Amino acid sequence: MHIPDAFIPLWQSAIYWIVALIFIALALRWAKNELSEDKIPLIAVLAAGIFAIQAFNLPVAMGTSGHLVGGALAAIVLGSPYAAVFILTLVLIIQGIIFGDGGITTMGVNILNMGVIGGFVGYYGYTGLKSAGANIYLSAGIAAWCACFVASLAAAVEMAVAGTFPLVPGLIAMGTYHAAIGIIEGIITGAIIYFLVTSRPDLLAEEVQQPSAGGVSA
């Protein structure tokens, strides 16, 4: 769902860029206050890791393939939606400028969809479901699915506003495709969280009370 250059008129792109910049500034402030600004290298290296993670081709039903976006994953593990905004911004800059995936004028809208919408839906979906009593892996999975699905709907709406793709067919096409891809994103994210909890429980310190002691009701 990387919207390329020329698919959104310049003035609309500018608006999305401004909104994205506000969130990037908020993410930098989060990094300063919560992480201490010095710790930014850690996030930057993790962003490189997320970039590599996106390269894994995952089998989706009926022979199609998809890949992880990873925004929800980053937000859940680092405990803030701004982590996703920060990491996806870095990833999208590299994708846009080095690989030509996405664009320059549309980078703002892409950061908005995948970083901001994906990150916030992923993080608050996760915390919401968890506080409603669901187990953490299921919460993470559903939240990651929602992040992927909602971000794709946003992209469809933005292209409809731009006049480059009609609203209803766009919502149906983008929605169904990403609802399917999102299932993989959800399953894999849930399984990664499980893997992280068993191998580095301190990473998710707030969420888990020692799974080995049987604290998690699975």
Added chain:
Amino acid sequence: MIEHLGTIEQDAHRDSPVHRLDARVKIVIAFAAIIAMVAVPYSTLVIPLFAGYLLVYAVWWGLSRLPLSTLLWRYLLTLPFGLFIIIFQIFFENPYYDTFTPLFALPLGITVYVQSVEFASILAMKFTACIIWIILLSSTTPMEELLKGGRRLGLPSVMALSLGMMIRYLFVFADMFANINRALALRHFAAFDRALPYRYRLTTLAYAIGSLFLRSYEQGERTYICMQCRGYGKRTYEALPKRPVPSRQLGVVAVMLAIFVALPVMLYIAPF
């Protein structure tokens, strides 16, 4: 995508008049080309403009001494999502037109309109005209130079530092990604092998991705500690030596900017 990183970077480290230009010059030219093309409204004006862009671009690509196959290969890599949108255009009535003439009708009541085909072509041209400049930029400028150029053009130092760290480790993780895939293949694991149970494939992939996540996180922790040991602080990337752009290169920028403004204006005043 990361698997092509090495190839792109190798191209960027070659030598040619375009490679030798200051990174700032190329960044400004590429961004100006893209913004100018995006700013042109969706109209038939795009068609001659696209031809003009291709002519100008041919000179640049020729000067870069990179093979044409590189351009085509990199163009194909960026296509999927854009192509999907462009192809499906032809089945819809577009808000940029008032009247629609059916070109031909397909079963199930689907009609292809002349105007929609026209719009799809215009979109494809605009898309292509933008993407080729990104390809030129990244195929002739090493990432480190791009970053320094960006920093000199006023990219905030926090972003420059983060991107710099990320770029260095991208290559580490590209190798790691290749290693993991090789290790999986050695054990006869294939993500798309129907003979393996779906659940098993997903679990294996999830754990492989999870371990990559963990390794990058731990690499981040180690790097952070090592940097602190060497006196890293918030203002590390501030000390970039000043380097003025040579006046001849400034001339190149001026000429290119003039072309990107003049082309659409001329075509608007005197259409072909």
